[in-house]
Amino acid sequence: MGILIEVGSLIKLQRTKQNMTQGDLAKGIVSLSYLSKIENLKTEASPEIIQALCTRLGIQIDNSQNNMILEKCTEWYGMLFEANDKEEIIAKYKEIQELMDENLTENLLMFEIHKIRYYLVIGSYDKAEEKIKQLNDISGTFDNLHLYYWYKFKGNYNTVVNDEHNESMRLYKKAEEKGRQIDVSEEEIADLYYTIGVTHSKLRNTLEAIDYARKALEVFMKEYNFLRCAQCHIILGISYRRIKMYDNAIKNYNLALHLGKLNKNKVLILLAQENLGHLYTTTRESKKAITHFQAVLDDEEAHPADHLYTIASLVGLYYSVGNFEETRNTVNYGLKLLEEFGKYEEYKLYYYIIIAYDHLLKEEYKEFEKLMIHGFLPSLEKQEDYGNIAIYAELLASHFEKFHKYKDATKYYKVANFAYEQITNI
Structure with missing residues (x-):
């Protein structure tokens, strides 16, 4: 879809961004009904009318800039991942936005759609929601390429902001369908496969998660994109652990760890260590689990939230092997971090775990029972x-x-057994 065809959508987009009414824009140029037809692609206006509308909007049509703007946009689109430097992403965005403010270019719609992803990456969730609402008015004019990214980024929004994985999956599947009808790079489709794999994992659709992670991994390996390969190995490791194929899980986690170290990517290194610790906890190999969790705790560059997760995992392991000194040290560090974070809902799990073991270490058994039961x-x-x-x-x-409280013991062993059954059924 070229600029002559979609110019109405671009004019509408620029008008709404400037909080200008149709009446403000149309006055002295065209009738309200004719402007409505232009904006909704029901007629193709003359170049003179388009020029007059653009002049009122304070923009110009300069097709000579299109290739340069496309090049800058393409570079920016490739930067829109959490692992990349946020300051560089924001600087590039501002540079392109200045060009967009001065030119009516065929790259505008794609740039505006990618803003959804941009706002999610930099954590401006309100702006992402606002952008979705704004674009929704003209989404009926999107071609298949626009729709591919529209569905994909709306899926990202539902995952990141609303935690609605079923709705995200519905949108990702629509993007996958559009992906078959357009010409996009293999790596772009692989990113969608990876995203679908992650969503299947969150929905506990383990076999589907493996299938999509493998599809993505195949492409990323061909492209020598080792960071993305490592991410795929993490999803595969989690999936294999869930179906108790522990050797396969360990292999994938170790590959992720190796690739993370090669790329000096701290996030992936810590994620692999945490997952290996979790796996060895599952297989009741406490010493191995402690080794991996302790590696996270010893890393001074790790985010305090990673430390809290690790502490919550380590205290139980140290306690189970009778190392009460290390249990005490770890609990104390956890209490210190909890004091720094405050009582946020997202840390409630860690709070309960650390306080529970604090009661056990202090032999405050009534308080322990009350905390656990109520x-x-x-x-x-x-x-x-x-x-x-x-x-x-x-x-x-x-x-x-x-x-020797056998009646209570039996009751909670039954609760534990029921929980294990639910895990098996997932």
Whole structure:
């Protein structure tokens, strides 16, 4: 779709961005009904009328700039990933926006659609929502290429902001369908496959997650894009762990760790270490799990949130092998971090775990039982977090068994067994 065909959409977009009414723009140039037809692509106006409308909008049509603007846009689109430098992404955005403000270019629609992704990457979620609402008015004029990114980025929005993975999957599948009808790079399609794989993983569709992660990995390997390969290996590792193919999971996590180290990518290194620790916890190989979790804790560059996750994992492991000194040290560090973070909802799980072991270490058994029965386990049940229910119901049951409270012990062993059954059924 060239600029002569979609110029009406571009004019509408520029008008709404400037908070100008149709009446403001049309006055003395065309009738309101004729402007409406131009904006909705129901007629093709003369070059003179288009020029007059653009002049009022304070922009010009300069096709000689198109290739240069496209080149800059393409470079910027390739930067829109969380792993890239945010300041560079913002600087490039501002440079392109200045060009867009002065020129009516056929690259404008694609640039505006990519703003959804841009706002998500820099964490401006309100602006992402506002941009979706703004573009929704002209989405009926999008061609298949526009629709591909429109569906993909709206899927990203639903995942990041609304945590609505089913709606994201519906949008990603529509993007996949459009992807078959357009000419985009293999790497772009591989990114969509990876995104679908991640979403399947979040929805616990394990076999589908493996299928899409493998498809993406095949392309990223051909392109020697080792960072994206590492991300695929993480998804494969999680999926294989869920279906208890532990050797395959370990292989994929170690590949991700190796590639993360090659690229000096701290995020991937820590993610691989955390997942290896989690896997060895699952297989009850406590010493190996401790080694990987401790590597995260020893990393001074790790985000405090990573440390909290690791502490929550480590305290139980140290306690289970009878290393109460390290349990105490780890709990103390966790309490210090919790004090810094405050009582945020997103850290509630870590709070319960750290406080539970704090009570056990201090032999505050009544407080421990109260926390578990009236706080921690009900919170996990509300979230249907069966993995943690299984772990902590069993911890409570073994505590009751130790003090010969067999009726209570039996009750919570049953809760743990029920949780394990739900995990198996996922």
